Amino acid sequence: MILKDKIDRYYLFFLMAVLVILTSSLGNYGLAESSEARYAEISREMVVNGDYLNPELLGIYHFHKPPLTYYITTLGYQIFGINEFGARFFLQIAVLFQLLLVYRLANLLYRDKRIGLIAGIIYFSLPIVLISSRNLTTDAFLATITLAAIYCWQVYFKKQKLPFIYLFYLLTGVALFTKGPVALLFILVYIIVSRIVLKSRFHVSIHDYLGVLTCVAIGASWYVMVIMENPKLWDYFLEKQLLSRIESNLDSFHRAQPFWYYLPILFGLMFPWWIALIPRLKSHLSSLSRKRNESKILLYSSGILLILFSAFSTKLIMYILPIFWMPALFIAVEMKKARQKTRTLLSTTYLILMVFLLLGLYVCWFLEIPQLNVPLKTLTVITGATIAFLTLYLLIEKKNQYKPIWLAGAFGAALLLTATSVMAVNDELINSTKNMVRFIDHTSVDRERTVLVYDYLLPSISFYSNDNVITLNNGHYTSDREIQFEKDENWRDHLWNVKDVQTKTRLSSLSRKRSTYLLVRNKQINDHDFVDISRDYNSRKQYAKWTIFYNK
Numbered sequence: 001m002i003l004k005d006k007i008d009r010y011y012l013f014f015l016m017a018v019l020v021i022l023t024s025s026l027g028n029y030g031l032a033e034s035s036e037a038r039y040a041e042i043s044r045e046m047v048v049n050g051d052y053l054n055p056e057l058l059g060i061y062h063f064h065k066p067p068l069t070y071y072i073t074t075l076g077y078q079i080f081g082i083n084e085f086g087a088r089f090f091l092q093i094a095v096l097f098q099l100l101l102v103y104r105l106a107n108l109l110y111r112d113k114r115i116g117l118i119a120g121i122i123y124f125s126l127p128i129v130l131i132s133s134r135n136l137t138t139d140a141f142l143a144t145i146t147l148a149a150i151y152c153w154q155v156y157f158k159k160q161k162l163p164f165i166y167l168f169y170l171l172t173g174v175a176l177f178t179k180g181p182v183a184l185l186f187i188l189v190y191i192i193v194s195r196i197v198l199k200s201r202f203h204v205s206i207h208d209y210l211g212v213l214t215c216v217a218i219g220a221s222w223y224v225m226v227i228m229e230n231p232k233l234w235d236y237f238l239e240k241q242l243l244s245r246i247e248s249n250l251d252s253f254h255r256a257q258p259f260w261y262y263l264p265i266l267f268g269l270m271f272p273w274w275i276a277l278i279p280r281l282k283s284h285l286s287s288l289s290r291k292r293n294e295s296k297i298l299l300y301s302s303g304i305l306l307i308l309f310s311a312f313s314t315k316l317i318m319y320i321l322p323i324f325w326m327p328a329l330f331i332a333v334e335m336k337k338a339r340q341k342t343r344t345l346l347s348t349t350y351l352i353l354m355v356f357l358l359l360g361l362y363v364c365w366f367l368e369i370p371q372l373n374v375p376l377k378t379l380t381v382i383t384g385a386t387i388a389f390l391t392l393y394l395l396i397e398k399k400n401q402y403k404p405i406w407l408a409g410a411f412g413a414a415l416l417l418t419a420t421s422v423m424a425v426n427d428e429l430i431n432s433t434k435n436m437v438r439f440i441d442h443t444s445v446d447r448e449r450t451v452l453v454y455d456y457l458l459p460s461i462s463f464y465s466n467d468n469v470i471t472l473n474n475g476h477y478t479s480d481r482e483i484q485f486e487k488d489e490n491w492r493d494h495l496w497n498v499k500d501v502q503t504k505t506r507l508s509s510l511s512r513k514r515s516t517y518l519l520v521r522n523k524q525i526n527d528h529d530f531v532d533i534s535r536d537y538n539s540r541k542q543y544a545k546w547t548i549f550y551n552k
Contacts, residue, residue, distance in 0.1 A: 007113040011103055011120060014409070015096060018124060021413050022092035022133055027085030029423035030432030031460045034478065036136040037433075038062075040087040041459035043073035047082065053225060058462055058469060059494040061485045063233060066222050068178045069138045082463075087136050094144040095133045099124055101147045102325050106332065108154055109294040119332035121405045123325055125412035128269045132321055134419065138179050139318040145175045146186040146322045153191060157200075162207065169211030176219025180237075185308060186322045193301045197293050230485050257315040262306060265317055269324070272349040273331050276342045276404075295333055302326040335405070346404035350411050351393055357411075357418065358386045371544070372429065378421040385414040428544035436519070436548060437464040439541055443550065446515035452507070454520040454530055455479050455498075461519070472507075474498045474529055498529050511536035511551075518549040 031037040038057060045056045046067075055062045055070055072090045080086035099120045106116035123129060132140040149171035156164040175183035195202060227233045267274065305323050309315070335343075361382055365374040389410050396403040427435045437460075440449065449467045457478035462469045473479040473495055483491050496503045510516045511533070518537060520530055522545055537549035 007117050011113075011117050014117075014121065015099060017413075018099060019092065019096055021416055022095060023089070024417065025420045025424065026088050026092065027083055029084070029420065029430065030427055030434030031084060031087070031463060032135060033431035033433065033458065033460055036087075037458075037460035037463060039069060039073060039136045039138075040084075041463045043070045043077065043087065044082050044463055046070055047074050047077050053222070054229075057459060058457070058471065060481050060483060060491045063226065063236065063482075063485065065138055066177050066180055068174065069136075069141055072141060073136065088134070091133055091136060091140050094140045095129060097144050098129070098140075098147055098325065101144070101151050102329065105147070105151050105154065105325075106329055108151070108158065109329075110292075110333065112336075115329075115332050115336055118335055118402070118405050119325075119329045121409040122273065122332055122335075123328040125408035126269060126324055126328065127415070128317065128321055128324055130412060130416050130419070132318060133416070134423075135318075137318055139321045142175060142178045142183055142186075143322040143325075145171055145178055146183060147325055149175060149187050150190055153187075157194075165207050166211055166214065169208075169215040170218065173215040173218025176215070177222060185305065189304050189308070190297070190301045190326075193304065194297050197296050197300065232484060236482075236485075256313050259310050261315050262310050262320060266306065266320075270327060272346060272353075273327075275349065276338060276346050277331070277334060292333075295330055298326040298330045302330075336401070338401075340399060343401065343404050344398065347393065347407055350404065350407040351389075354386055354389045354411055354414065357414065358382055361418070361422075372422070373425050374422065375425050378418060378425075381421055382414065382418050385410075385417065389414065431545070433458060433460045433546075434464060436541075436543060436546060437461060439548065440465065440467075440517050440550075443552075444515065444517075449515045449517065450510060450513075452510070452516065452518045453479075454518065454533070455524060455527075456521055457481075458519065469494070471495050472498050472503075472533070474527070498533065504532075507533055508536065514551045516550070520547055520549070521545060522547055 031040050042055050042057050042062055045059075046052055049056065052067065052071065052074075055065075055067055073087055076086040076089045077083075080089060102123050103113075103116040103120045106119045107113050110116075132143070149168055152164045152168040152171060155161055156168060172184070172187055175187065194200070223233075223237060227237075302323050306320065309320055309323075361374050361379060364372045365376075365379055389407070392410055393407060396406060423430050427433070440451070449465070451461050451465065451467045451469045452472055453461065453469065454472045455474040455476040457471060458469070461467070471479050471481070471494065473481070474497075479495075481491075481495050483495070496506070498504070498507075511518070518534060520534070522542070524530055525547055534549050537551055539550050539552050541548045541550070
């Protein structure tokens with residue numbers, strides 16, 4: 001009992017340290033284009049317009065996702081203001097809840113808090129989890145909600161505590177409200193696999209019927225309300241947002257990847273933990289049938305989900321984030337039984353990774369690589385972190401079974417702090433427009449300005465400037481907005497077709513004003529249509545990926 005209480009305290013201290021690390025310098029770097037800036041700007045427009053039913057992006061309806069992520073982000077704005085910290089704050093809370101749920105779920109499944117401690121720290125050390133805390137999308141919130149739903153189902157399944165079955169259905173509805181029908185896959189696959197492995201009969205009670213009604217009421221509420229306002233959205237949600245993402249012969253969102261896309265990513269993101277399993281890989285495979293049912297469920301569920309998402313047409317790395325708690329928990333169980341040789345290998349690997357991180361940053365700083373600016377502050381931070389890491393490496397006894405775990409957590413923390421510090425001074429690295437807007441603010445003498453963006457959607461300009469931002473559409477998929485749901489012609493103030501004769505006349509008039517700024521990606525600067533548009537500007541400011549045309 002004393003040992004269990006100690007582990008609880010250790011994990012509490014770990015969560016407190018993680019919260020400090022996650023929120024450290026959270027608002028010091030700009031919004032990354034395009035996904036993070038898109039979510040942040042839609043949420044900002046919700047606050048400004050007061051319309052929480054119909055999401056808008058640069059003045060045009062944007063129905064790609066249910067609005068829960070926007071609602072959470074607007075809450076951050078209400079508390080901390082409309083800024084990067086406010087946009088990202090609740091992402092950190094979501095990651096913190098994931099760590100708590102992994103710990104609780106491990107204890108529930110294996111009745112061993114040591115496995116929970118190991119699993120939680122392994123999960124925190126995974127690069128995909130760290131990335132999710134630094135990039136505003138739906139994925140971190142979805143991972144938290146699906147994990148919470150599975151935890152509630154597991155509590156009810158094992159302990160028959162009635163309130164948890166209702167919590168399960170409520171959270172499943174919230175998952176639908178976060179990312180639509182795809183969210184069900186993470187929950188249903190785990191439950192179906194559990195029932196099959198445990199040979200448990202599917203018994204449906206009155207509580208399940210009531211729970212399903214609750215789930216549908218929550219999950220479908222937004223869809224029903226917007227479809228009632230605009231019936232054309234039914235076909236849009238069904239065909240473009242659901243079927244086109246699944247069908248392998250379609251690429252409606254320009255995210256199609258080959259079937260094997262996730263396999264190398266999985267190996268990279270799980271490094272170096274899979275190294276520890278290689279020496280006993282044959283033993284693991286031969287003893288798979290003798291493993292605990294809980295481990296089989298984790299292994300089968302994560303494998304099936306990976307195959308399903310590999311079969312879908314659209315693929316992004318973060319789509320599979322809600323899977324990773326399962327391999328983290330599986331590895332934690334194996335680590336508890338790992339040999340000393342395996343633990344030493346992991347500890348040494350993390351030591352090497354830490355040294356490489358330090359040396360890499362010093363090389364970039366010394367060579368003054370333009371694509372990666374490393375300030376002295378970052379070097380100070382990483383040097384201090386490396387010293388702390390080496391101290392930890394030497395102080396923890398070689399035979400301590402937790403040594404590689406604590407080193408993994410320390411490396412994850414160092415990686416997160418370093419990445420945050422580097423991103424703060426490398427706008428081009430994360431595709432941020434923050435410095436470009438600062439330049440516009442510095443050179444402009446007018447309060448009311450017009451910013452023209454050539455053939456590319458750039459939401460962060462509006463987020464930082466509140467200027468009149470106009471997208472000049474010339475066929476690029478990001479600037480080809482979905483205007484079929486607009487109720488009036490106001491969208492024409494924000495989206496201009498460069499082929500239109502009237503547009504050319506308006507552009508000619510705007511190009512002579514000092515309050516007009518024209519942005520173009522460097523790869524498009526020689527486009528024939530752009531050359532015609534930009535010829536009347538007398539000055540330019542070039543960045544790594546963009547150029548600003550303006551008049552002095």
